[in-house]
Amino acid sequence: MSKNKQEFVAHITSKEEDFSRWYTDVILKADLVDYSPVRGSMVIKPYGYEIWENIQRELDQRFKATGHKNAYFPLFIPESLLKKEQEHVEGFAPEVAWVTHGGDEELAERLVVRPTSETIICAMYSKWIQSYRDLPVLYNQWCNVVRWEKTTRPFLRTLEFLWQEGHTAHATEEEAQEETLKMLGVYEEFSKNVLAIPMVAGQKTEKEKFAGALRTYTIEALMQDGQALQAGTSHNLGQHFAKVFDIQFLDKDGKQKYVWQSSWGVTTRLIGALIMVHGDERGLVLPPKVAPVQxxxxxxxxxxxxxxxxxxxxxxxxxxxxxxxxxxxxxxxxxxxxxxxxxxxxxxxxxxxxxxxxxxxxxxxxxxxxxxxxxxxxxxxxxxxxxxLEGIHESLYQKALAMREANTHVAQNMEEFKDILENKKGFIKAMWCGKRECEDSIKDQTSATARCMPFEQEHLYDHCVCCGEKAKHMVYFARAY
RNA sequence: CGGGAUGUAGCGCAGCUUGGUAGCGCACUUGCUUCGGGAGCAAGGGGUCGCAGGUUCAAAUCCUGUCAUCCCGACCA
CATH class of the missing domain: 3.40.50.800 (Anticodon-binding domain)
Structure with a gap:
């Protein structure tokens, strides 16, 4: 080993020593991204973009196979549209970028740069949907969105990021729910078979659900530093948007009805997940299905x-x-x-x-x-x-699964909860009464949030980990990115 | 948005305390020899020191402001 080798290797900070710095070193040295002159906005370089293209291709095949079609909606959304759905605007208003001028002239109505496209898409659905024969509408779009975040990190949180957002409209509540879960299932299967990342799938709590949704479902992954990462979400929007955007259809029974909707998305953040789940001291470790070079x-x-x-x-x-x-x-x-x-x-x-x-x-x-x-x-x-290559995929998945299992712990009470977070990190499985106060209290005390109520519920014990009253749900908690 | 740190060649850094013609290693270019775990020799090219003001005969160095990045918190995919 020459001194050059030591110098070169030393350029990557050890994971154990400083995980954040390791992450930054790896993404820069592996030539995935570079910082740009724009605060919080990264350049995705060809080697990083190719990973995204592979993710896109694999997901797009799955979307098509489940009957979805791609479309493209405008980047700009009039202020009045964004404001139609109360919860939605409250959720997104603090982080939208505004367009106030066209050239030198001030706009009569300000535009937002889309933080997500529910509103503009619903405005169009209202126009397009007349009859039950028009349903279901199963559209997806691949695009960029902008959210004016306070602190940013490449792939994990940037002002502008790439994603896909599926937006569907259905005649019945059952169909919308089925779609919502089906697409979460697509994400979960994709994560396992393409990214080699095991996910915990489940439902978000009221506190954590998407602004304007009836219910939000999520897949959550555990990173090697013990923090959780929300990797994809699927929302049952109910009729919230249908009612404010007046998306009605004439049903078979001759009655006007509001549609039932879903939306779902994953982002370039998945690349961050890949890095933090599989990477090692020598740098990136890419699963063969998304590796630009196999x-x-x-x-x-x-x-x-x-x-x-x-x-x-x-x-x-x-x-x-x-x-x-x-x-x-x-x-x-x-x-x-x-x-x-x-x-x-x-x-x-x-x-x-x-x-x-x-x-x-x-x-x-x-x-x-x-x-x-x-x-x-x-x-x-x-x-x-x-x-x-198949063997590599399989062992990456098994290794990630073993890592997650070794870092998933049960807490019976808040002392154990805090002890786990301090000394072991990772996912904490605990029982919860379902009250917002307990969820808030846990976050205040530990900075851990409820990641999800997994579909695979386990009855660990009877009482709420926080207040001690009767528990309703088993919840995965963790500190999260 | 609060607390801390850092901006000097593509990358990593020294120089700043005590102002006086900008340096080192790697990378890069050319040539030759090498090639099974980060090769060697030789000759080259490249920086208005993040940006903007100020102090001074003179600023990478001192002062003020600003921008960006990183880390830790609060907020979020």
């Missing part, structure tokens, strides 16, 4: 006769097989340098090919997650890699 090929002794030619041959074969593969033929870096760089960038598999391998008709594969090195014959290389 296989990084490092030829050894490039200048030697036949090495680059053989590497190119293998490269073409892997590319044709559908892998996202990169042949690192830069002659300015040594193999060792490249190994470290691709590890920092989280590439799931490294493929080494050198004169000795060519002689033996084999290649060397090294897994990013456990650093396991295997010599594999050139025959069936495509199948071997396919199997190995």
């Amino acid at each position: 296989v990084a090929m490092v030829p050894i002794a490039i200048h030697k006769e036949g090495v680059l030619e053989k590497a190119q041959e293998v490269f073409e074969e892997l590319k044709a097989a559908g892998f996202r593969v990169e042949l690192d033929d830069r002659d300015t870096y040594s193999p060792g340098w490249k190994f470290n760089e691709w590890e920092l960038k989280g590439v799931p598999l490294r493929l080494e090919i050198g004169p000795k391998d060519i002689e033996k008709n084999q290649v060397v594969l090294v897994r990013r997650d456990n650093h396991e090195k295997t010599f594999v014959p050139m025959e069936n290389l495509v199948d071997t890699i396919k199997t190995m």
Whole structure:
């Protein structure tokens, strides 16, 4: 190990020493983002954006498969529209950006830069929906939104962020509820099978629900530092918006009725989740399904006769097989340098090919997650890699699940609750009476919030962890991003 | 929005106390030799010191303001 190596590695702060700094170091060094001249707004660089594109593609397929279509609604929303739904405007008003002028002229009516699009979409639905035959409306849009946050962190909280928002309208309450849960299920399945992140799925408390919703459902993930991250939400909007935006249809029975609605979304924050769930001391660890590069090929002794030619041959074969593969033929870096760089960038598999391998008709594969090195014959290389990538996905998921389980604790009372937060961190499972006062009190005392009331309820004990009265729900609490 | 810290070359930093022609390591460029865990030698290029004022013969250095980033709280995907 040279002194250069020590210096280079030292550029990433240790996770144990300072998790926040580790996170910042990793996203910058791995070239995912850069800070921009605009406060709180990041530039997503190609390597980071490609992760988002992969997330988009996987989710979009799932949306289409469940009958949704993409559309695009305006960035600007007239003030009067935002203000129609009382709870909604109260929830979002403190963090909207206003457009007050067009050129030099002051606008007759101010516009908000969308913080979310319920209002503008409902205004259009009101116009488009006349009959039960028009229902359900199942639209989604991929776009950016703006929320004027006080403090920001790349991917986790920025003034502007990218997301998708699904907005649906249904004839019945049952259908809207079914849709709300179905899409949360899509998120949960996607998180498991694409991001390799286990989620706790459940319902938000009244205090934590979306401004204007009837009920909010959520998927919550646990980061390696013991903090929770809300990864996606799905809202049953009931008829709140339908009534203020007058979205009515003539039903089969000849009666005018208001539609029932849902909305649901996930954001670029998912990339933050990926980093904080899977990353290690060497940098990013990306699940194969979203990794911009799945296989990084490092030829050894490039200048030697036949090495680059053989590497190119293998490269073409892997590319044709559908892998996202990169042949690192830069002659300015040594193999060792490249190994470290691709590890920092989280590439799931490294493929080494050198004169000795060519002689033996084999290649060397090294897994990013456990650093396991295997010599594999050139025959069936495509199948071997396919199997190995699947194995990496599976073990990333199992590792994340084990991490979450090791950091999920039961608190019987507030002393235990505080003790866990101080000494162990992570998720706290506790029973709750359902009263707002207890939820507020827990937050005041511990800064932990109710993440969700999981669908998989467990009866841990009878009393509320806070007030001691009869408990109604089992709740996951945690400090959250 | 409160408390703390930091802004000097692409990155990491020194210089500031005690004002006097801006430095180091890595990276970058060119050439040659290297190549199985962060290669070597040689020659080069690059900074109005975050920004704006002020003090001074003279400001990276002292003063005021401002902007941004990071950390800790309150608020939020």
